[in-house]
Amino acid sequence: MKTTNVADSVLQAALDLFATQGYATTSVQQIVEAAGVTKGAMYHYFQSKDDLLFAIYDRMLSLQKRRLEEIVADGGRTTDVLRAVCVDVVETSIDLLPEGTVFFRSMHMLTEPRRKEVTRRRREYHDQFAALVAQGQAEGAVRTDVPRSVLIAHFFSDVHYLSYWYSPSGPESKTEVANQLTDLFLSSITVEDG
Amino acid sequence: MKTTNVADSVLQAALDLFATQGYATTSVQQIVEAAGVTKGAMYHYFQSKDDLLFAIYDRMLSLQKRRLEEIVADGGRTTDVLRAVCVDVVETSIDLLPEGTVFFRSMHMLTEPRRKEVTRRRREYHDQFAALVAQGQAEGAVRTDVPRSVLIAHFFSDVHYLSYWYSPSGPESKTEVANQLTDLFLSSITVEDG
DNA sequence: CGCAGCGTACCGCCCAGTCGGTTTGTAGCG
């Protein structure tokens, strides 16, 4: 309880600094000062600076995987599930905007085994999403004239780009943007019916 | 002629290393070794490591601006111009995949005045693209129920994400992907007509 | 000579990580 306060505040400070300055340009000294602790305390809970970075990835990957599985478990018509997933991913990504910034910007700073793990878990997520799209195609609801990989990249690109343009203080709310982007995506991948 | 060989090979080596390892984790020593020159030679043509990074941005920004203006100057129906621009941007971005990787990943490593200049020139480009979309909306060809900024972000996201998934050795050719992504984008932003 | 084009040895700085030491928490015992 009390001990995690140190670890938590260090992680929060690291996240903020990594998102604004980048991983490589942020020193451990800066992190511990921002967190109000000392180097000794930090290195008591983390083995390396890399640990801090990986913790951010781990948290995000776990959360997204859990959310995807929950929504899929709820069931429903394929297109409805797909819509729910897309909206949720965008909303979650907006909630975790700093994490997203770090996620895509600093992947190459992870040590190799960890980068591999991140890639593996991302692929798992990707494959589950791809299965949904494939199901939609099998049901005739999703177009097949464009490779599935392109369809999927087309969606993930929106999620990815959020941290580059979306601002919580901007004109659009999280829910609005989530629904708008999902509309755009679904209207481009569903077959045109009369 | 001969002198530029040194500068060019340094820039090429820097680009490759920045794209694969990241800017901060690439040392000047690595760059000059990869380019087959020495530090002294490099610092004869560039004032700092930051110069190398900015040169990459400068080249990309100039190229894209020029291409956009050429296509717009050619004229034609708004939707046709928009389509041509989208296809061209994707194709150009695929041609400059390493540049794109560096572009979005290392923006925050630029010194502040240069980062501001990059932002300014990107905004110029953004505004010209936005004008096309606005024209499409005025003509009733592009939907207005989604904020224009979201429509535009939806397109740039595709361009942005290319360097994260597209491989020239993959199944899809540059032209195919460019047309497929453009199709997806246009079919999502154009109004549904019967 | 003079100068552009380089090569090389070197410098000052900063950083991740360490390590001996100190404080704080707690369990056991009478």
Next chain:
DNA sequence: CGCTACAAACCGACTGGGCGGTACGCTGCG
């Protein structure tokens, strides 16, 4: 409760190495 014993938590000065950048010397050409 008091006291001891020990471990976990924490401190911060220090180090070794790598980094960007520089100083200066050596060419060869005009």
